Amino acid sequence: MSAVRGEWPLWEVFVRGKRGLNHVHVGSLHAADAEMAVRNARDVYTRRNEGVSIWVVKASDVTASSPDEKDPLFAPAGDKVYRHPTFYDVPADVPHM
Amino acid sequence: MTQVQDEQELQAQFDAVVARHDRIEPRDWMPEGYRKTLVRQIAQHAHSEIIGMQPEGNWVTRAPSLRRKATLLAKVQDEAGHGLYLYSACETLGVSRAELTELLIEGKQKYSSIFNYPTLSYADVGTIGWLVDGAAIANQVPLCRTSYGPYGRAMIRICKEESFHQRQGFELLMTMMRGTDAQRAMVQESVDRFWWPALMMFGPPDDASPNTAQSMAWGIKRDTNDELRQKFVDMTVPQAERLGVTLPDPAIAWNEDRGHYDFGEPDWEEFAAVVRGEGPCNAQRIAHRRRAHEDGAWVREAASAFAAQQSAQQSAQQQEVSA
Ligand SMILES: [Fe+2]
Numbered sequence: 001m002s003a004v005r006g007e008w009p010l011w012e013v014f015v016r017g018k019r020g021l022n023h024v025h026v027g028s029l030h031a032a033d034a035e036m037a038v039r040n041a042r043d044v045y046t047r048r049n050e051g052v053s054i055w056v057v058k059a060s061d062v063t064a065s066s067p068d069e070k071d072p073l074f075a076p077a078g079d080k081v082y083r084h085p086t087f088y089d090v091p092a093d094v095p096h097m
Numbered sequence: 098m099t100q101v102q103d104e105q106e107l108q109a110q111f112d113a114v115v116a117r118h119d120r121i122e123p124r125d126w127m128p129e130g131y132r133k134t135l136v137r138q139i140a141q142h143a144h145s146e147i148i149g150m151q152p153e154g155n156w157v158t159r160a161p162s163l164r165r166k167a168t169l170l171a172k173v174q175d176e177a178g179h180g181l182y183l184y185s186a187c188e189t190l191g192v193s194r195a196e197l198t199e200l201l202i203e204g205k206q207k208y209s210s211i212f213n214y215p216t217l218s219y220a221d222v223g224t225i226g227w228l229v230d231g232a233a234i235a236n237q238v239p240l241c242r243t244s245y246g247p248y249g250r251a252m253i254r255i256c257k258e259e260s261f262h263q264r265q266g267f268e269l270l271m272t273m274m275r276g277t278d279a280q281r282a283m284v285q286e287s288v289d290r291f292w293w294p295a296l297m298m299f300g301p302p303d304d305a306s307p308n309t310a311q312s313m314a315w316g317i318k319r320d321t322n323d324e325l326r327q328k329f330v331d332m333t334v335p336q337a338e339r340l341g342v343t344l345p346d347p348a349i350a351w352n353e354d355r356g357h358y359d360f361g362e363p364d365w366e367e368f369a370a371v372v373r374g375e376g377p378c379n380a381q382r383i384a385h386r387r388r389a390h391e392d393g394a395w396v397r398e399a400a401s402a403f404a405a406q407q408s409a410q411q412s413a414q415q416q417e418v419s420a
């Protein structure tokens with residue numbers, strides 16, 4: 001009952017700018033259901049051909065890592081410099097590398 | 098004890114992010130004053146976009162040609178979009194859209210005083226595009242670098258769209274200036290009415306704007322009101338000359354020493370009165386917004402009821418399948 005009287009749920013909107021690119025988060029909007037969210041997203045976020053495809057996800061369905069940018073979740077990558085190409089010494093005169 | 102320490106540490110992290118001109122994101126810790134200031138500023142900004150549709154929307158059905166009508170419709174629709182980008186940014190700070198709408202129609206949150214002036218002729222559509230959107234651009238470009246991530250991202254989208262707004266306005270005025278004497282007089286009359294209110298869009302002078310220093314320390318604002326006002330005047334005076342209109346301020350003159358145009362002081366009494374709600378259209382604007390909101394209530398409820406029914410049917414079907 002309260003769902004009927006209450007506010008429409010919040011949807012996060014993702015737009016694929018053109019073929020070959022990922023969908024990127026562009027913002028959010030309210031809509032009663034997924035279909036309406038897609039239609040509203042078209043009007044709010046793609047009035048000038050900003051996209052070729054739209055995803056909408058209920059904001060309450062998003063699972064996020066913990067808030068802080070210093071999240072320990074990302075710590076394992078912090079000391080693994082050997083995952084980057086610059087870690088490896090190759091003489092400057094080796095071609096095409 | 099540890100809580101105080103934690104808070105100090107969080108504050109230090111926050112300060113460090115702001116100091117290196119990095120962005121604060123929604124789930125970061127932030128000082129309560131920062132959050133409150135942002136909610137007030139972003140909400141006021143969103144409300145301005147939404148209320149700002151009224152003075153121009155007024156003329157959509159009376160546009161002089163199909164081209165002008167399509168342009169005006171697209172512009173007004175953009176303003177609705179701007180309002181929605183900003184409401185969505187504001188909601189990341191933990192306020193709800195419904196709450197914000199309520200605060201607006203109850204008169205508990207403000208919107209830009211410029212929209213409390215009436216649009217009396219079609220020239221006003223041009224003048225608003227040129228001066229009002231022009232002032233908005235001057236205000237908004239530095240806000241693209243504001244310290245709060247969602248606000249900055251909304252501003253980037255908005256700024257991309259604003260240049261169409263300003264150009265269509267200037268083009269409209271130029272067309273009228275190439276027309277008859279009566280049309281030129283309409284443009285001049287319109288510019289006379291909007292010039293000073295446009296200057297007031299930057300807010301009170303710096304010495305009467307006590308919150309500016311804190312807002313700048315937090316990286317929310319990047320320039321003071323007077324700096325932005327000066328920038329706007331410097332950009333606009335040559336445009337007025339090119340257009341062939343006279344800005345209604347005899348004090349406007351190039352100042353070689355300062356490298357800026359001098360200009361007169363807006364009537365701050367008038368500004369204060371309009372902010373207090375005593376402008377020519379304050380009551381009308383809010384009444385219209387309230388009516389639109391209340392008239393739309395049954396649509397919102399019907400859509401919610403339909404959505405609830407659909408999802409109930411869906412889960413019933415799913416149960417059948419799995420049974
Ligand atoms: Fe706008």
Ligand SMILES: [Fe+2]
Nearest residue numbers: 176230259262
């Ligand atoms: Fe605009």
